[in-house]
Amino acid sequence: MSISKKLIEEGCRTGSITxxxxxxxxxxxxxxxxxxxxxSKHLYELTFPVRFEVNEVNGKSxxxxxxxxxxxxxxxxxxxxxxxxTSRLVLKVNSYDKSISVTELIFEGYCPVLxxxxxxxxxxxFKEEKLPFYLDGSGRTFYLDRKFKKKEITIRISILSxxxxxxxxxxxxxxxxxxxx
Numbered sequence: 366m367s368i369s370k371k372l373i374e375e376g377c378r379t380g381s382i383t384x385x386x387x388x389x390x391x392x393x394x395x396x397x398x399x400x401x402x403x404x405s406k407h408l409y410e411l412t413f414p415v416r417f418e419v420n421e422v423n424g425k426s427x428x429x430x431x432x433x434x435x436x437x438x439x440x441x442x443x444x445x446x447x448x449x450x451t452s453r454l455v456l457k458v459n460s461y462d463k464s465i466s467v468t469e470l471i472f473e474g475y476c477p478v479l480x481x482x483x484x485x486x487x488x489x490x491f492k493e494e495k496l497p498f499y500l501d502g503s504g505r506t507f508y509l510d511r512k513f514k515k516k517e518i519t520i521r522i523s524i525l526s527x528x529x530x531x532x533x534x535x536x537x538x539x540x541x542x543x544x545x546x
Contacts, residue, residue, distance in 0.1 A: 398505075401494055405507035409545040411491040412520065415465055419482045421457035426450050451538060454478065458486075469516040476522050476535035485531075487521035488513070489543050 429448045437443045454472040470486055478484060494507040520537045 401505075401507040401509075404509050405494075406491075406510065407545070408489065408491065408508055408543045411508055411510060412487050412489045412543050414485050414487050415467065416461045416483065416485050416525070417456075417458035417467070417470070418461070419456050419458055419478055419480055419484055421480055422478055423455045424452060426452045456484075458484075465513050466515055467513050467517050470519045471516065472519050472522055472535075472537055473539060474535060474537040476524075477533070478522060478524055478535075483525040483527070483529075485523040485525060486517075486519040488517045488519050490517070 427450065429451055430445050431448055432443045432445050451473065452475045454470075454474075454476055456470040456472065456478065458468060458470055460467055467488070470488075472486075490511060490513060491508045492511045494509060495505070518537075520540045520543055521534060523534045524532045526532050
């Protein structure tokens with residue numbers, strides 16, 4: 366980005382323009398972007414396996430439907446197409462790592478987990494920071510690490526034997542969103 370000499374002089378005088386460690390001039394807002402860039406990671410880098418004991422399992426199946434955008438009628442009744450079923454499991458759990466305070470896991474998919482099972486749950490642990498979209502269509506999303514919450518979503522469950530051997534692995538419907546591409 367090229368900044369005019371007048372803008373640089375004004376920015377240096379007011380403090381809205383500074384330099385980075387290489388001596389390049391940057392606007393104040395760019396410092397925030399560079400900070401976000403330095404802390405941001407890919408989603409697959411922000412998924413963490415955690416071992417749990419399952420205390421309770423609650424499952425529910427849902428019918429899914431959709432209306433194509435091309436068929437939405439303003440002021441009229443839009444057609445709705447049934448697209449199948451999906452399942453959601455809500456697990457009450459205790460982590461074997463006492464520093465992790467997760468007590469509830471939500472899994473979007475099918476998994477034959479039972480109360481009393483030991484599992485390894487892959488948890489996406491991130492917060493999303495979005496920069497606003499500008500007239501030129503630019504805008505950015507950054508994924509940053511965060512602390513575990515009491516209630517977390519899990520994208521993969523591995524059911525474990527008492528010896529810790531994986532007996533079966535089950536992926537949530539959105540697992541691919543977090544996989545390394």
